[in-house]
Amino acid sequence: NSDGQADQGAITSGIEAGGVTVTSLNIDDTDSGFKVYGGFQATEVLAIEVGYVDLGEAGIDVQLGDVTLEQLPLISRNVSGNLSLLGNGLFGALVAKQAVTDNVSVFARAGLVSWEVDTAIGGGTSSGSLNIVETESGTDFMFGIGVEAAFGASKRFAIRGEWERYEIGGQDAEFLSLGGVFRF
Helix, strand or coil: CCEEEEEEEEHHHHHHHCCCCCCEEECCCCEEEEEEEEEEEECCEEEEEEEEEEEEEEEECCCCCCCCCCCECCCCHHHHHHEEEEEEEEEEEEEEEEEEECCEEEEEEEEEEEEEEEEEEEEEEEEEEEEEEEEEEEEEEEEEEEEEEECCCCCCCCEEEEEEEEEEECCCEEEEEEEECCCC
């Protein structure tokens, strides 16, 4: 489960600062995602992991009041639209693990994520429609904490529960996951 940190008040203020009235604004910044990773256990407490994370999709639907844009005279009223953000990335992290019992450990991870966000803007006016797609990318920090429960005498199988935060171009995306681990 992925959760962004969109601020409805800041978005509304930003739009209205341009002299436009926002009649409605709905933000959906929670979606399902997934990740796949592999790693190397360097010592009993330190590991290196690399992987791919899909943070899901966030969306904003907006309805504006009367709009007149001198630069675009065809757009003149009842502007409505949506903004869709799809985020994913490759990550590398150092993981520190501490045993709590023979089968349960807690861990923390920190590393970098090379991310890509596809932004799609679609909308319509009384004069026509608008569709814009843009891709941004960058590299930022990521970190997280979690709990792992190992099974069997060899402890080759485990279940992990994690919370992670990815910085994506100045915005935070939180990611909750439950997954399996197979050691060989």
